[in-house]
Amino acid sequence: MPGYDHPRLSGVRLRRPARGFDLHQHLTMLFVCAVATVVFTRGFLAATGYPQVGGSKLHIAHVLWGGLLLLAALLAALAFLSPATKPLAAILGGIGFGLFIDEVGKFVTKDVNYFYRPAIAIIYVCFVVLFGVIRWLSRRRFSAEEATLIGLESLQRAAVGALSEERRVRVLHLMLSAQADGALAHNVRELLEHAVPAPQPRPPLTHRLSRRLAELWVPLTGHRLFRRGVFAVLIVAAAISAAETGWLLRDGFGHLSFSQRAFALTTIVADLALLIGAVRLSRSLLSALHWYDHAVLLEITVGQIFLYTSEQLAATLNLLALLTLWSLIRWAIHSESAQHAMRAIANQSVGVPAST
Numbered sequence: 001m002p003g004y005d006h007p008r009l010s011g012v013r014l015r016r017p018a019r020g021f022d023l024h025q026h027l028t029m030l031f032v033c034a035v036a037t038v039v040f041t042r043g044f045l046a047a048t049g050y051p052q053v054g055g056s057k058l059h060i061a062h063v064l065w066g067g068l069l070l071l072a073a074l075l076a077a078l079a080f081l082s083p084a085t086k087p088l089a090a091i092l093g094g095i096g097f098g099l100f101i102d103e104v105g106k107f108v109t110k111d112v113n114y115f116y117r118p119a120i121a122i123i124y125v126c127f128v129v130l131f132g133v134i135r136w137l138s139r140r141r142f143s144a145e146e147a148t149l150i151g152l153e154s155l156q157r158a159a160v161g162a163l164s165e166e167r168r169v170r171v172l173h174l175m176l177s178a179q180a181d182g183a184l185a186h187n188v189r190e191l192l193e194h195a196v197p198a199p200q201p202r203p204p205l206t207h208r209l210s211r212r213l214a215e216l217w218v219p220l221t222g223h224r225l226f227r228r229g230v231f232a233v234l235i236v237a238a239a240i241s242a243a244e245t246g247w248l249l250r251d252g253f254g255h256l257s258f259s260q261r262a263f264a265l266t267t268i269v270a271d272l273a274l275l276i277g278a279v280r281l282s283r284s285l286l287s288a289l290h291w292y293d294h295a296v297l298l299e300i301t302v303g304q305i306f307l308y309t310s311e312q313l314a315a316t317l318n319l320l321a322l323l324t325l326w327s328l329i330r331w332a333i334h335s336e337s338a339q340h341a342m343r344a345i346a347n348q349s350v351g352v353p354a355s356t
Helices: 023-047 062-079 085-102 119-139 144-159 165-177 183-194 205-222 226-248 258-280 285-308 312-348
Strands: none
Touching: 023 085, 023 119, 023 285, 023 312, 062 085, 085 119, 119 285, 144 165, 144 183, 165 183, 165 312, 205 226, 205 312, 226 258, 258 285, 285 312
């Protein structure tokens, strides 16, 4: 009735959903898996002559496998509390979405044409939108309420023996920086401070590799010549890339196809990100790593898609190298963030700002 407020609806306030601590890591993993799936799928089909699964009467399109993987990702995310399920759901969901969006040409044409040329542009726009959403969700700082909920999630990890010392310190630092107060936040922080990370009798292979890398990374980054060496390598890499782009543009933009123009522009922007990271390196290694992350992601998500339209084998090989490099950069960002949090916690009591 007009003018009548239902008692159940009065006073209802819409609240922004709280975000997870690993939001950026999981969504970026989904994103990269989706892009890699599209490039690998098209490269594999081109190399094998576009085989059809199902015999002479049926054609089992890979969009069906994508749907099954998306369903598996939903089941993993909704049914289980184990911390390991979210990375698994991100990988399965990314591969599933990649297999789905790869066949978009079939679903926007009357003749079900997989080779519909504008399909690459449609795929690209979808990835750009997804990338923008991930960046938008990741850039905003965590609120005090979100920090408290992240602390509760860390206590869940402690209950199943999945809380590492590194994560415990990072979450405590987050709660301090977000100024999470109140009775609940105080109790959560106190429980986290006294939580003992459960030792694992045999850590997973990824943890063992990460530990070995840390044994090399910490003394390497502490060496007085490390940043100068990285700066020199980045300048040389940017110069080589600029020379290649200049050779491609030697006759101007006019003779280039749309894909070649897009690839050249992407390379230029990625080189600029590398140069900004090189300049930031003297002030903050963590900030520089983030700029390198931007540059490599730009090459993966934009450059390789347009390169694929003209050089399928080169795009596939480049993608393998870029994914390896991106994985190392993400590990370095994670390691440096953890060390920064530990320094901040240690300096909290004496009022010294954490160094970067």
